[in-house]
Amino acid sequence: xxxxxxxxxxNYGAPILGAIVFIAALxxxxxxxxxxxxxxxxxxxxxxxxxxxxxxALVCVVAGDSLSYAMGYYAREPVLRRFGKSGRWVKAEATxxxxxxxxxxxxxxxxxxxxxxxxxLAGTSALPFRKFFLYDLFGEAVWVxxxxxxxxxxxxxxxxxxxxLNSFSGLTxxxxxxxxxxxxxxxxxxxxxxxxxxxxET
Numbered sequence: 001x002x003x004x005x006x007x008x009x010x011n012y013g014a015p016i017l018g019a020i021v022f023i024a025a026l027x028x029x030x031x032x033x034x035x036x037x038x039x040x041x042x043x044x045x046x047x048x049x050x051x052x053x054x055x056x057a058l059v060c061v062v063a064g065d066s067l068s069y070a071m072g073y074y075a076r077e078p079v080l081r082r083f084g085k086s087g088r089w090v091k092a093e094a095t096x097x098x099x100x101x102x103x104x105x106x107x108x109x110x111x112x113x114x115x116x117x118x119x120x121l122a123g124t125s126a127l128p129f130r131k132f133f134l135y136d137l138f139g140e141a142v143w144v145x146x147x148x149x150x151x152x153x154x155x156x157x158x159x160x161x162x163x164x165l166n167s168f169s170g171l172t173x174x175x176x177x178x179x180x181x182x183x184x185x186x187x188x189x190x191x192x193x194x195x196x197x198x199x200x201e202t
């Protein structure tokens with residue numbers, strides 16, 4: 001898949017890269033990060049213009065993120081009807097409203113596996129689109145020009161860099177999931193202890 005897509009980028013230029021990152025931003029399992037790094041190396045070799053390619057990629061990936069935000073936004077009413085009165089939903093929404101901007105930025109380039117769920121949650125929460133757009137633009141600029149810059153800098157070693165970054169991103173995602181699991185487990189134990197304490201008092 002990666003070889004095929006990279007061949008298309010070389011043959012047809014930046015618009016193909018734009019289409020790839022746009023579709024990936026909607027949740028399609030495409031190796032977008034690896035391709036962005038490879039395209040940086042291609043720019044160094046003169047196959048593509050780095051500023052035009054980077055700008056097109058940035059516009060397209062932000063458009064894809066905005067569309068997935070819109071999906072969450074227009075699903076907000078059914079979601080609120082179903083979960084709005086739940087204490088867990090209220091707490092989750094309050095937490096996201098507090099840390100939503102940071103979550104959006106970090107999932108653009110560090111924990112990319114959570115990018116689409118965060119986009120949808122941003123849409124269903126109270127995070128205004130204007131704020132989402134600014135956070136998203138900043139994070140995706142780091143992703144496009146940062147990762148593409150690594151490919152440009154390391155040139156022929158782009159595959160090794162891509163493998164390293166994917167491994168690091170996967171490790172970070174795993175640690176986040178583990179931390180959330182531990183946090184939820186501790187909360188559950190505390191709730192059980194509180195209930196038992198209340199029963200004992202009565």
